[in-house]
Amino acid sequence: MPTARVVRPPRLLLYLALTALLASVFYVATAGAPASAATSTTISANGSSGGRTFDGIGAISGGGGNSRLLKDYPAAQQSQILDYLFKPGYGADLQMLKLEIGGDANSTDGSEPSIEHTRGVVNCNAGYEFWLAQQAKARNPNIAFYGLAWAAPGWISGGFWSTDTINYLISWLGCAKADGVPVSYLGGWNERGFNADWYINLRTALNNAGYGDVKIVADDSGWDAVDAAASNSAFNNAVSIWGAHYSCNGGDGGNADTCSSDAAAKANGKPLWDSEQGSQDMNTGAPALIRAITRGYIDAKMTSYFNWPLIAAIYPNLPYSTVGLMTAGSPWSGAYSVGANTWATAQVTQFTQPGWKFLDSGSGYLGGSESNGTYVTLKSTNNSDYTTIVETTTASAAQNVTINVSGGLSTGTAHVWATNLNNPSTGASLIHTQDVTPSNGSYTLSVQPGYVYSITTTTGQGKGTATSPASGALALPYSDTFDSDATNTEAKYLSDMQGSFEVRPCANGRSGQCVQQVTPVIPIEWQNDSDAFSLLGDPTWSNYTVKVDVNLQQAGTAELLGRAGTQSRPQGNQNLYKFRVSNTGAWSIVKNYSSGSSTTLASGTTTALGTGTWHTLSLGFQGTTITAMVDGNTVKTVTDSTFLSGQVGIGVVGYQTDQFDNLTITPGTGTAQPPTGPITSGVAGKCLDDNGGSTVNGTAAQIWDCNNTAAQQWTYNGGALQVNGKCLDITGAATANGTLAEIWDCNGGGNQQWVQNGNTLVNPASGRCLDDPGFSTTNGTQLEIWDCNGGTNQQWTLPSA
Structure with a gap:
């Protein structure tokens, strides 16, 4: 017989759900409560502790074209997106914005226009970067701007490291000033090394042109420039900030488990910036984003972080179309998405300000191990307020954290906010979980794995409520x-x-x-x-x-x-x-x-x-x-x-x-339908086959006698090879010779893209070809990728219309 069911009023259900959510996010107790976590850490939030000055968190519009479609969004949705990026107490609340100085050439996802296509003819209205900066400044008057070139106009004589380029940059600063965009920082040539004499000449030219307050960042590549400055005082004097890219391990798109600078950089005395990091999906990249910020300071003493890019306001068929803090690739519909990267950023920006001080006594690894997570503490310029940021994205279990407050910092109520980064969702992002009052300046928290927490004495934080309309195709005609x-x-x-x-x-x-x-x-x-x-x-x-x-x-x-x-x-x-x-x-x-x-x-x-x-x-x-x-x-x-x-x-x-x-x-009429049929091998009598016609992820892609079964009915659609509703996939998105091919849910990843080059099938992400290992004729031989060599074991004939 059916069991009885208890029916609860909707309001009670909501209350129980919220209570469960808060309990799962954070447990707070005063000092002296019994510890229940396997690992315990004591954080010394001592206002008298030494530490470097925090310079702010930013993002990069450029490198390139990644903000392009935002300009064409309907006014209402455009404003909502801009609010999520720049409005204080609403979303990412960015404190800095790095702008590409356009050079008429592609710098990743598009070509940003120069203000001077031909020598002497300046058009300050070219492009959208100054417009974007104006929008950012209107929402946050305190935001700081940073200009950097990826490319440069072809009329420049002497190459990039020339006087012509210096004059071009000064013209760009003039346009920025005329458009009400006060630029505080200027770089050289993105990821193309440095020329010490050029930076020295740039400093002189800026001073002579009335831009003595613009600080130079070098070299937007690695730490070689600061190493060179140790023996070149004129170069060292010209540069105000040393900026490196992807210093958190793994490079472009790396996991940021550890970060590094070098001895010369740490000893130089000038600020060290993570002047480009990221290249991560707007949701799955959030754990690495917060790690780069906290571990960037703990490991490398970097005091600023710039995410690449700001937003993926690009067409979805371009590279990096889901990378940034948000995506906005459908201007005709107004549709956009707010990524977990936005909330990971907000957990820092909404609780700190440039000019605050890191407290070295309150910064380190939970339990002394990078596998448990990290924490950094910063104090306000009023020497009373503070924020401690705790991330547990590499942890596997709950932990106890005890915070001891001293050195003039406020022992008043601390407000706790949290975001689940390992399993992101709107309902688990930037949640005000609880307030706690220290007892004798101390309190203990239990932190769950996969989160970032901000424990702060400040107020004014908030979470935007605007929602996106549904996405839709651009109508024809x-x-x-x-x-x-x-x-x-x-x-x-x-x-x-x-x-x-x-x-x-x-x-x-x-x-x-x-x-x-x-x-x-x-x-x-x-x-x-x-x-x-x-x-x-x-x-x-x-x-x-x-x-x-x-x-x-x-x-x-x-x-x-x-x-x-x-x-x-x-x-x-x-x-x-x-x-x-x-x-x-x-x-x-x-x-x-x-x-x-x-x-x-x-x-x-x-x-x-x-x-x-x-x-x-x-x-x-x-x-x-x-x-x-x-x-x-x-x-x-x-x-x-x-x-x-x-x-x-x-x-x-x-x-x-x-x-x-x-x-x-x-x-036209209808929709073009891709042809479906067998893919025959250059090895006589063999076909590309889905082992057993299975739809289980990880099933081997193999060769088998051609038999015209469903396991051999392939459709080549938009670069993907599909069978039984699954796609031909390279295991683990690996790129090495010998990586096996298998069947997996279609996801549009680079490891599921195949391009015909003659009769070979090339995977652009790896540059390697679909290969029958050893020219095998044995049924069931699993296929792999290998260097393209034109052999018959790499020849495949696709179905025709």
Whole structure:
């Protein structure tokens, strides 16, 4: 018989749930209560203790293009996102913001425009960094700004380490000042080492130009610069702060279990900054983020932390599309996501301020071991308030923490806030768990594994309540004449990958405004070169026709792009189709891969376009049929099933200053369906097989006699190879030769991306090919990745339409 059920009123259920939540997050007791945790730590919050000055927590807008789409968000959602990033007592509450000084070249996820594309012509309205800084300052008037270049305009003579570059940086500071953005810090060349004489000359030039209060940071790479300064007093005197990148172990995207500087850095006496760290998913990266802050001070005496990037306001087919404090890749819908990285940051920024002092007596490892977690204590400039931050992200069990308050610090009520970082959720982020009053200046807390806690005597903290609308695709048809955009700015939704596409008055007798590629020569680059191009639209678009008017301003070739999908690095490595047409009438349809290879599907010659005249290019996709047209006349129809969805784009071959107008995308019918069937091996009679047709994660991907069963019915869709609802996966996302291939839930990871290069299947993340080890013909041999060698054991024929 059914058991009886007790029905509780909803309000009582809510009360019980909240009580359980708080009890699971934190247990607080006065000193003298019996300890129940396996490990106990006593923290000496002694206001008389020595320690370095805290300089603040920041994030990086740049390196590059990662804030681009934020400018095009609807006003309401744009304001909400900005509040979560900068508004005190609401979200990340950033204390510093590092801005890219644009150089017209890609610096990871896009190309940020220069303020000076050609020598002497300065446009302070270029790009969005000053706008972003204005928005940040409006929310937090105390925020500090830091400028750094990744690339530089190509007109600069003498390379980056030149007088021209110094003058360019001073022009940029002038634009910042005119836009009401007071820049406090200036760096050199991101992750490209240093030139001591250049920094000395920069200091002199800044002083002479009235920027004596701007402090120089060097060298935004490693600790080599501070080592060199030990024997170069002029260099040492020119630099105010030593900044290194990814000093917390593992480098780019590392786990930050330990951090390091060097003896010369610690002995130098100037502030040491973690001037770039992060490169982590907005949720799964939160434990490493907080570790880099606490362990960055404990291990390396770094007093500031900058997360890369600020936000992933980029298209989702670009690299690092979930990396940052938040994501905002759907400006047409207004959808965004607040990551756990936001709340990990808030656990520091909402409880401290730049100018506070670290207390070395109150900073260290829980139980003396990095596996238990860490703690840092900081005191306010009023010498009374304090905050102790405890992180337990590497712990496996609950621990007792006793805090002894002395040295003039307040022995009043301490407020406890906590965030679950190892299992992030909105309901377990920045929760005010309890208040406690010390007894004789002491109190004991029980901390749970996987959390960050802030124990503070300050008030004013809070958690934003704005919610995102649902995400949705950009509706078709879509069109833009560019006439409503401000001159010299970027057009709505266009995201530059290389070069700079800006709205300018149309040329050659056409009225209104057009988009023009305005970078006339190759820039001084940070990331490898490619043709100048810009992307727009929704990666889910499938069947459509994209059309644009083009005016070649010089002899050269314009490009119209379609079905642009996964991009890897550098930016020219992207899955897409290109329709290229030159001034002579030479044309081609090219299939480009994210591995960097390309295949010409067709080519020929049509009527010459000439220069200084307007023509219309069109590229249509319906299923596997691709149609290219010039001025309404079909030049070629081809069939190809490799890419079945993706964005559109415009571009030029090289850096011609061509113009584009009247961009339109009209829908086709239905959605292109990828072909499904067996993938045959170069080893005769064998096929790629899902062992036993299993849907269990970790099932071996193997070779087997071709038998046309469900275990061999593969679909190549957007770079993923799918069978039975699962994806072909590289075990553990490893990249080493011999790593096994298996079946796993589809997640879009780099270890599930496969690119056709001839008849090989290349994984761009590892650069290695799907391989049948030892040319085996034995059924059940599990496949692996190996250096690409063109052997028959690396040959695979995909199903055709």
